[in-house]
Amino acid sequence: MVVLSVPPEVTVILLDIEGTTTPIAFVKDTLFSYIRENVKDYLHAHWGEEECQEDVSLLRKQAEEDSHLDGAVLIPPRSDGADDTEQMIQAVVDNVCWQMALDRKTPALKQLQGHIWRAAFAAGTVKAEFFEDVVPAIRKWRQAGMKVYVYSSGSVEAQKLLFGYSTEGDILELFDGHFDTKIGHKIESESYRRIATSIGCSPNNILFLTDVTREANAAEEADVHVAVVVRPGNAGLTDDEKSYFNLITSFNELFLPSST
Template sequence: MAPIRAVLTDIEGTTSSIDFVKEVLFPYAREHLPSYIAEHGQDPEVRHWLSQAAADAGLPAGTSDGELAGVLQHWIDEDRKATPLKALQGRIWAQGYANGDYRAHLYPEVAAQLRGWKARGLALYVYSSGSVPAQKLFFGYSDAGDLTALFSGYFDTETGPKREMQSYARIAEAIAIPPEAILFLSDVEAELDAARAAGFQTAWLIRDSEGALPVSSHPAHRHFDSITF
């Protein structure tokens, strides 16, 4: 295998607990969506994402912001990976982070390993279904401190779906590193399959589970400390 030159990591279930996202961030955004839209609905960027959400939902022109808020809340309940929703959630979460309402959870070993990989000269990148601004907030307000200086770039669903090979090909092209020299970390096997199809090396994070690690073409790990390259 080619020497690793870059690490591309998922967030939810990989660097951080799924529970933090589902039990803290999602409920916070759901609760604050109506008031946020009411207060910021005429902001051009917010308006853009509301219009995009309406189009994606097939809603007619003239749909009220209140109705749109309800649709977006329903999408949160469904855990829909919709780019307009992710963008608006990111703006709402920014307020929560700035207000000190919460800090982003990281598994205990993650920050030290990321710093170690960076010190070894590896380029670090993030690819998550959450928007790029939300990713930056996550690592900027983590419970291990501000880690944003460690990362050379961020990718979200505007690059493409995480279970499609072409998305990873685009990332490799964007960072100008051969796919075979990039290690992708995720807790979702289908994402790893797509990355492998694009030529990436892969590592499967199996967090918070008991029993033997699964046998797979993707090397499986409980934590970052066991990832070697």
């Protein structure tokens, strides 16, 4: 087994989710498929609720900003007519599917997705899955005095659902905090500086674990330590990436000097 020694100045471990703690297949095949298959039923069931209308308003505003893009789906203004409501719901469904097909990560889309997943997790329809090494390793890190945070493109609410309703039970207590793209995009170095400031540490006190090399590059530019996680189903790495980055295939490969 490869062993990667964690630098002694590191006091915080920052985790990506998809492809790092959680199989990409679970996210794409289970979570995202659930949205596509259930968004219309969800909208029908919750249409009269203020939260749902706020979600639709955000999507409508985003659609207006996207109107110049090929295939963009506009959402008509709200009306009290039954036919108009059905037309609007279909427009929301089409807009959501269009954004998801392009793998967009707009706050409006993430917010609605989070609310749909919340209903699914609370009903027990979906439970989050993690790689088997993840939870034991996080417990070990915390026992060694490390702080553990999550940084994902998924909303903080969606993150808390994953860790609150999982095959391992509710493990939210294992995390000191959560960050999403409201603090900045994951391929921008400034985002990692903001995270360090928010935590109250220096960037070089953080070790970021991710499967995406563009995120790893951005974190390194901010003076954050990085290890690229190689998991089944993740995108392949180039030979240059393999030789440049510290690679791990399991959280068990991280060695914490403070734990000895």
